[in-house]
Amino acid sequence: MASSPPTFSSKDAVVCRNVGKTWSAGTSRAHEALRGIDLDVKPNEFVVFLGPSGCGKSTLLYLIAGLEEATGGSIWSFSDKVETPSPERSLIFQETSLFPWLTVWENVSFGLSIRGASRAERRAVAEEALQRVGLKAAMEKRPDELSGGMRQRVAVARALAMRPKVLLMDEPFAALDVQTRARMQDFLLDVWRDSGASVLFVTHHIDEAVALADRVVVFTARPGRIKTIVPVDLPRPRDLFSREAEALRIELTDLLRDEVDRAFAEQEGLASVA
Ligand SMILES: Nc1ncnc2c1ncn2[C@@H]1O[C@H](COP(=O)(O)OP(=O)(O)OP(=O)(O)O)[C@@H](O)[C@H]1O
Ligand SMILES: [Mg+2]
Known part of the structure; x- marks a missing residue:
């Protein structure tokens, strides 16, 4: 283009x-x-x-x-x-795509490692994001030790760790x-x-639309x-x-x-x- x-x-x-x-x-x-x-x-x-x-x-x-x-x-x-x-702009998919071989906090801070942040920095950001989703205690666990709802909260924490202005x-x-x-x-x-x-x-x-939305966009x-x-x-x-x-x-x-x-x-x- x-x-x-x-x-x-x-x-x-x-x-x-x-x-x-x-x-x-x-x-x-x-x-x-x-x-x-x-x-x-x-x-x-x-x-x-x-x-x-x-x-x-x-x-x-x-x-x-x-x-x-x-x-x-x-x-x-x-x-x-x-x-x-x-x-x-962070996108959260329907199926969570956490890496099973990484711990919860490593998953949350994965995007920061691509940016070259140090391990200590990444851990601090992950801790704060996990605190916000009520999962700080699960930092060292692996995704398969969590329930489906907890995994979705980790996905939200991972999106929040990037401090997006738009959450998709x-x-x-x-x-x-x-x-x-x-x-x-x-x-x-x-x-x-x-x-x-x-x-x-x-x-x-x-x-869900009625519970959440300021506006509902209805598509054809x-x-x-x-x-x-x-x-x-x-x-x-x-x-x-x-x-x-x-x-x-x-x-x-x-x-x-x-x-x-x-x-x-x-x-x-x-x-x-x-
Ligand atoms: N990568 C792709 N290549 C070709 N066609 C695609 C691709 N992704 C989606 N489509 C087609 O584009 C149309 C819109 O797909 P999309 O996944 O955006 O729908 P959706 O509204 O999200 O549906 P759903 O509610 O089932 O998730 C569909 O007809 C689908 O077959
Ligand atoms: Mg779809």
Whole structure:
């Protein structure tokens, strides 16, 4: 892609302008995942992505992380054009990818070792990040000695160790049971409040969107476009059993239903061609 001036007037945490992504563009396997995404995320805002399977939510996180290049439009983060990954933007994947042969604290500080930090420095940063996720006592353990929820907290600590301004989370709690997920949501809200970071969080769970979001971005079926953005004006801490929360769940369920039907129809069409 031709390089363009790296400045943008907005100080927003993330700015997407007409962003599109076609995988394998220009080949017979070309596959349009995203089209015309315009999105502004403010500093310290919590934004949730909701949309049918395959609509491009993960793709958009990869583009914002700088791990993949958009094939259309531009992305900025705090006025810098996003072209490569940056420690200011940390991505947490759905499946935790901790290194089993390293201890918890070594996993947490792994990104710092790439930057050349000393062992003592790395240990100090890891200790602080683990303290924030309530796992300081597990510093010397290995990932297979932890529960699924604890491993996800280590993944969050690893992201926090880089002191990101933007935390990108791709269905981070999907594999957890309902009770653990609720605990993790509360814990994430505490971490978010203390860190001042903006969070972009993908989920399939409408309950989770209502519990967490300042705004919910609802996507259409592929190619993913923004169907609508729903503000969540519920005071925090939230009463998820309130009439307002229930009304919001119904609204989001209705918005999603048509798109999920369309996505299934398309995927069945693809399967019958294959
Ligand atoms: N590396 C890739 N190469 C080619 N196509 C891809 C690649 N990654 C994703 N796709 C395709 O792009 C589309 C969007 O995928 P993406 O993973 O972003 O969807 P998603 O909204 O995250 O879905 P889910 O909710 O199931 O995780 C899908 O049709 C998928 O098949
Ligand atoms: Mg995904």
